[in-house]
Amino acid sequence: MYIVQVASECAPVIKAGGLGDVVYGLSRELENRGHTVELILPKYDCMRYDHIWGLHDAYRDLLVPWYDGAIRCQVDCGWVHGRLCFFIEPNSDDYFFNRGCYYGCSDDPMRFAFFSKAALEFLLKSNKRPDVIHCHDWQTGLIPVMLFEMYKYHGMEHQRVCYTIHNFKHQGIAGADILQATGLNNATYYFQDERLKDNFNPFALNYMKGGIVFSNYVTTVSPNHAWEAHYTDMGCGLGHTLHLHQHKFSGVLNGIDYDIWNPEIDRYIPHPYTAENREGKVKNKQALRQRLLLQDTDKPIICYIGRLDQQKGVHLVHHGIYYALQQGAQFVLLGAATEPGIHSWFWHEKQHLNNHPDVHLELGFNEELSHLIYAGADMIVVPSHYEPCGLTQMIGLKYGTVPIVRGVGGLVNTVFDRDYDESHPPDARNGYVFFQTDHTAIESAIDRALELWQHHPQAFAQLVTQGMDYDYSWNHPGESYVAIYDRIRHQ
Numbered sequence: 296m297y298i299v300q301v302a303s304e305c306a307p308v309i310k311a312g313g314l315g316d317v318v319y320g321l322s323r324e325l326e327n328r329g330h331t332v333e334l335i336l337p338k339y340d341c342m343r344y345d346h347i348w349g350l351h352d353a354y355r356d357l358l359v360p361w362y363d364g365a366i367r368c369q370v371d372c373g374w375v376h377g378r379l380c381f382f383i384e385p386n387s388d389d390y391f392f393n394r395g396c397y398y399g400c401s402d403d404p405m406r407f408a409f410f411s412k413a414a415l416e417f418l419l420k421s422n423k424r425p426d427v428i429h430c431h432d433w434q435t436g437l438i439p440v441m442l443f444e445m446y447k448y449h450g451m452e453h454q455r456v457c458y459t460i461h462n463f464k465h466q467g468i469a470g471a472d473i474l475q476a477t478g479l480n481n482a483t484y485y486f487q488d489e490r491l492k493d494n495f496n497p498f499a500l501n502y503m504k505g506g507i508v509f510s511n512y513v514t515t516v517s518p519n520h521a522w523e524a525h526y527t528d529m530g531c532g533l534g535h536t537l538h539l540h541q542h543k544f545s546g547v548l549n550g551i552d553y554d555i556w557n558p559e560i561d562r563y564i565p566h567p568y569t570a571e572n573r574e575g576k577v578k579n580k581q582a583l584r585q586r587l588l589l590q591d592t593d594k595p596i597i598c599y600i601g602r603l604d605q606q607k608g609v610h611l612v613h614h615g616i617y618y619a620l621q622q623g624a625q626f627v628l629l630g631a632a633t634e635p636g637i638h639s640w641f642w643h644e645k646q647h648l649n650n651h652p653d654v655h656l657e658l659g660f661n662e663e664l665s666h667l668i669y670a671g672a673d674m675i676v677v678p679s680h681y682e683p684c685g686l687t688q689m690i691g692l693k694y695g696t697v698p699i700v701r702g703v704g705g706l707v708n709t710v711f712d713r714d715y716d717e718s719h720p721p722d723a724r725n726g727y728v729f730f731q732t733d734h735t736a737i738e739s740a741i742d743r744a745l746e747l748w749q750h751h752p753q754a755f756a757q758l759v760t761q762g763m764d765y766d767y768s769w770n771h772p773g774e775s776y777v778a779i780y781d782r783i784r785h786q
């Protein structure tokens with residue numbers, strides 16, 4: 296099969312969070328299975344060019360119709376750790392992707408509508424006719440809309456779209472001008488309940504809703520979150536739309552790329568280790584302390600790695616830091632906030648705790664450091680408010696870092712409480728789960744983990760082994776996506 300992934304991120308060249316990991320990991324798995332995969336991405340000025348090999352011109356003078364005229368684009372192509380990627384660079388005064396950031400601009404809906412249009416135009420003009428176009432998140436929600444309303448009539452009638460939602464919170468909301476810009480026009484047609492009209496704001500168009508309505512198949516990134524999005528407020532207003540399209544909607548649990556996230560071969564950690572021999576993990580813990588200037592004591596290290604966002608339960612992360620210190624543990628946090636309020640909150644905490652020998656808060660994005668933290672910490676907290684899948688708990692498991700998670704979304708599908716999970720026998724449990732959002736809930740889960748670490752080291756080691764034995768590779772999800780592609784290809 297010939298599959299084209301269109302997304303706003305692909306790790307490690309463009310990574311703001313888990314979307315990048317998934318786009319890269321799934322693409323590699325599909326190629327390993329013998330399929331042809333290409334990726335279409337924006338050419339951001341701030342992406343990691345050091346991760347692209349052989350960047351060269353692929354298509355010059357791609358004229359992308361936009362409003363009444365056209366924007367001239369250049370498409371470059373190169374390999375990102377073996378994946379063939381096409382990067383779209385528009386030449387216009389809008390500087391869509393030359394902003395020094397991936398997201399966070401007031402015209403984001405316009406920027407990514409343009410990217411979606413350009414991606415389709417590139418496929419059309421370069422005569423690429425994939426069996427499946429796999430689109431991700433709101434940024435590419437307009438692709439199936441434009442494909443089936445416009446491009447289908449210009450030679451792309453056989454292409455099918457699989458649309459994956461990684462985060463229902465961000466849906467891409469725009470006004471009627473987007474219809475003129477993209478050439479979809481016909482406002483009366485698109486401002487219909489069964490098309491793009493936002494379910495709550497009658498004057499707005501919703502890209503993600505468009506993605507759900509027009510795609511041949513829709514997934515989100517875990518079975519439990521598929522249920523939550525359909526039946527609870529976690530669908531952020533799209534529950535009814537999902538209900539109407541339930542025949543083509545399901546949850547596929549993400550995988551982890553074990554070529555990148557694997558303590559046996561991880562090039563960012565000084566001491567490799569395996570589930571059977573974890574001496575390296577002890578040394579990585581020392582290396583982590585040295586790197587972050589933490590005191591060398593006989594204490595467990597609890598970590599948090601992730602975006603600092605309401606989604607991630609920041610108030611519980613914050614409480615977790617102080618509670619861990621109070622209970623005699625060390626704490627390491629690596630996170631970046633886009634919301635100014637959260638950023639300044641954690642920045643002040645960092646100043647406040649700066650001279651504390653048992654805690655380090657690293658505010659910013661640092662891929663290399665994240666590997667050392669996964670390898671050196673004993674436990675990882677993921678107290679999310681909601682979590683479509685969650686990768687950090689799965690990476691933690693692979694690195695023998697016991698997850699302490701809130702029982703929501705994909706966390707429920709991947710972490711099984713050592714003491715209370717009744718659906719798994721004791722030798723298949725791998726972490727700690729709490730459900731409420733108050734302080735007591737996370738405290739009691741941390742207490743249980745620390746108690747085991749401090750007083751029953753052998754049982755803790757056994758729990759680590761059980762976690763490391765789990766297979767959250769792309770193997771199973773890869774199979775599921777191929778089945779979905781096969782199903783829609785023959786429609």
Ligand SMILES: Nc1ncnc2c1ncn2[C@@H]1O[C@H](COP(=O)(O)OP(=O)(O)O[C@H]2O[C@H](CO)[C@@H](O)[C@H](O)[C@H]2O)[C@@H](O)[C@H]1O
Pocket residue numbers: 311312313314316317461462516549600601602629630631659660661662665682683684685686687
């Ligand atoms: N400051 C930092 N420095 C270095 N690395 C950092 C970092 N902050 C985060 N990361 C890395 O980014 C990834 C984050 O994964 P998450 O599952 O938390 O994704 P996120 O919430 O962004 O995305 C959404 O998409 C993913 C993928 O579908 C879903 O798992 C998730 O639930 C959903 O919210 C991990 O690889 C982590 O190590």
